[in-house]
Amino acid sequence: MSRKPMILPNALFLVFMAGTFVFFYLKGDASKSSYALTSFFCGFVPHLLTYFAKLQLKTPLVLSYLGFLFASHFLGSILKWYSLCWWDLFLHFLSGVLLVFAGTAFYCCLVPEKIRKAVPARFLFVFLFAFPVLGGVIWEIYEFSMDTFFGTKLQFGGNSDTMTDLIADTIGGFIIALFTSVQAKKKQKQAEGAGSLDEHLS
Template sequence: MELREHKSSFFVYFILRLFVIATMILQLFRGNYENVFLCILTLVLLVIPSLIQVKIKIELPTALEIIMLLFIFSAEILGEINAFYIRIPAWDTVLHTLNGFLMAAIGFSLVDILNRHERFSFELSPAFMAIVAFCFSMTIGVLWEFFECGMDTFFHLDMQKDTILHSITSVMLDPNGGNVPVTIKGIQDAAVNGQSLGLGGYLDIGLYDTMKDLFVNFIGAAVFSVVGFFYVKSRGKGSFARRFIPRLKNKDKDFLSIAAENSDDAEHEGARVEKETENGE
């Protein structure tokens, strides 16, 4: 019943799953066991949207679910294993912008879901809901950058990609030891321990990448927060925002509970018929 309800998203999931399995087999033959682990992780992540709908009983709009599946595939298989982060400079920027957009949508849904919960009940104006969604998205973005920094610090994965700079400014270059920033322009090369890096400039260690990621996350979060604001203000009449905001499942769409109830009814009916048969005998 879930498959019939979400034919498009299941088709995308099925195709992406085949690609991931094919990639995993190829990486296994090549002996790239770290990439094999990434493929296994991707397969697990691809199942999460379905688990959310079936187990937690939260309905994910088809558009949102498909974007989530493509996002996972693009980040892990295309970005990491096929090195799209290096081959396509804007790849990371696009994904972080999309992440800010999606997390703002989820932030909107959290307010709505909590408001419908039996133990929680509160109402926020459209402006406050937009602020909550924006802050939620930015918090997720910051936590991800913490994760990247931790991976780089302890496991040397270089998740925070470096940037080649041709000028730097620092108060540490002040010859008088004061707090006066000194700028070096036109940097064409940098050397470490007397050996040239051969990069054509000075190597920044992740700072610019982190700030760029947070900035584009900010843009994505701000865009959807504005869209969500007008969606809530119009009492949910906007069709665009509705495609990205999760909501609680309606009882007639909670197929797992319906199946369980039908199974219980069948068992009770079977027990009743068996008891009547025994009494007739």
């Protein structure tokens, strides 16, 4: 995507999180101000990937990323929505969706357009589906490591929490990966049909 569409949502998010940080810092709430500050710096990630890694980030990916930060850090950690039994699973479902968007961005960056037209839709599905599955596993390893070495309680439900989180990641990623691959197959068939028509008319 172009830079201009990224500026407005990023700017609004950064201003909001900066204001949240100042508000809780002045109130002396170190925990909530740290969450806000973390979100503020994470809000620069789309810009860094665009300017330095030269990735063409599309609107759904950027908006999903910012929405996930808002939902997890502000609603979840600052407003304590994690106390809701379904909130953590909902965010893991969203993270599966987000990771497929990220996989799509990397795919479009790494694979030239001419080659993408010939890539089987089944391969695209496997490639995209691997992102939420691997991302979910890495995140659970992180939570386990933090609980083991630093005494945190990220995996408050033990093995049950780990497995339900992974299932939610997988379901969210599966739905979007399947939808994306089906759409890619439709486009390939349309392109093949157009090609056959051109050959017939020539």
